[in-house]
Amino acid sequence: MQAAVTELPEPQLRALADHYDAAVAAKRRRLALGGVILIAAIGAAAWMGEVDPKKFAENFWRFPSYFISITPKLSLSTLWADLADWFWGIKRWTGLLLDTILIAYVGTLLGALAGFALCFLASANLVRSRTLVFVTRRFLEFCRTVPDIVFALLFVLAFGLGPLPGVLAIAIHTAGALGKLFAEVVENIDDKPLEGVVSSGGDWFEMVRFAVVPQVLSNFVSYALLRFEINVRGAAVMGFVGAGGIGQDLIEAVRKFYYSDVSAILLLIIVTVMMIDYFTEGVRRRLIGQERR
Known part of the structure; x- marks a missing residue:
């Protein structure tokens, strides 16, 4: 036998819904405030660190280029000699x-x-x-x-x-x-x-x-x-x-x-x-x- 479902009165339902909406709105305001603070902190850090996106983009190739430079030149025919020279x-x-x-x-x-x-x-x-x-x-x-x-x-x-x-x-x-x-x-x-x-x-x-x-x-x-x-x-x-x-x-x-x-x-x-x-x-x-x- 199924238990009867009791419905709350309309005023009480409305009060609960309003309370829920207020809690959701407060949470969204906190998230928005946190996002603004985070963006401001990132901007301040970038300003203090003199971050230059243009300079970063122009010189980014140096990073992979250095790793390419330090990669040893190994040949299958002279592998052991190359390894010995690498780990001298x-x-x-x-x-x-x-x-x-x-x-x-x-x-x-x-x-x-x-x-x-x-x-x-x-x-x-x-x-x-x-x-x-x-x-x-x-x-x-x-x-x-x-x-x-x-x-x-x-x-x-x-x-x-x-x-x-x-x-x-x-x-x-x-x-x-x-x-x-x-x-x-x-x-x-x-x-x-x-x-x-x-x-x-x-x-x-x-x-x-x-x-x-x-x-x-x-x-x-x-x-x-x-x-x-x-x-x-x-x-x-x-x-x-x-x-x-x-x-x-x-x-x-x-x-x-x-x-x-x-x-x-x-x-x-x-x-x-x-x-x-x-x-x-x-x-x-x-x-x-x-x-x-």
């Missing part, structure tokens, strides 16, 4: 790539440890002092707001050329980035284990150790691996300011117009980053899968 510095470049990976690894490790230590102080659900939470979050913002290459340049001036400035720069920037991500994970945990540890007499450190860390550890490792991928690419650029790694040879080849060397080094960097991305992606998926079980 493979031994040196491989060593510099290893330095780059180690710079990224050590910097990521130090930054992840610092972010791990600070994230709990930046979590509002663990710390009652609003001042401590505010100060910790602002410190993490400072660490991740300043570009890592700027930190690297400052450390090069302080400590000289070499991998140390790159490690320190990556560590500071990673601490700020991972500290924020870790804190957001901590603030979204289940509070029941926390209440259980506290009610059984545990102090703050025991609450973090036994109630918080087991819930967030897999996510922490996943974020740290993702950051390691980013830092490998960043470490390759650190050499531009003398902070070690393969970037030093890359910027030298670019400046001296050694086209074949540029393409060879870029190809080595791309292949290395792809391999690291593939490996860390598999580890992250496994960690997330184990957590869901």
Whole structure:
């Protein structure tokens, strides 16, 4: 038996329809206002950046032309000789790539440890002092707001050329980035284990150790691996300011117009980053899968 359909009175239907129309109109006004602000921001950015569409169109051909220039000339009949000539510095470049990976690894490790230590102080659900939470979050913002290459340049001036400035720069920037991500994970945990540890007499450190860390550890490792991928690419650029790694040879080849060397080094960097991305992606998926079980 079908239930009877009850119709609302006409005045009530009209009031609901008017309310709906008003809500739709308000949403459209907000969208229009947002679009105007966006267009104004783009125009202001273009004006401040001295964007010249005509100049861009006239010189756009230089971009593909450069990639054509760095493409090596390979012939099937002399392929091995051409490849040997293209990768003439493979031994040196491989060593510099290893330095780059180690710079990224050590910097990521130090930054992840610092972010791990600070994230709990930046979590509002663990710390009652609003001042401590505010100060910790602002410190993490400072660490991740300043570009890592700027930190690297400052450390090069302080400590000289070499991998140390790159490690320190990556560590500071990673601490700020991972500290924020870790804190957001901590603030979204289940509070029941926390209440259980506290009610059984545990102090703050025991609450973090036994109630918080087991819930967030897999996510922490996943974020740290993702950051390691980013830092490998960043470490390759650190050499531009003398902070070690393969970037030093890359910027030298670019400046001296050694086209074949540029393409060879870029190809080595791309292949290395792809391999690291593939490996860390598999580890992250496994960690997330184990957590869901």
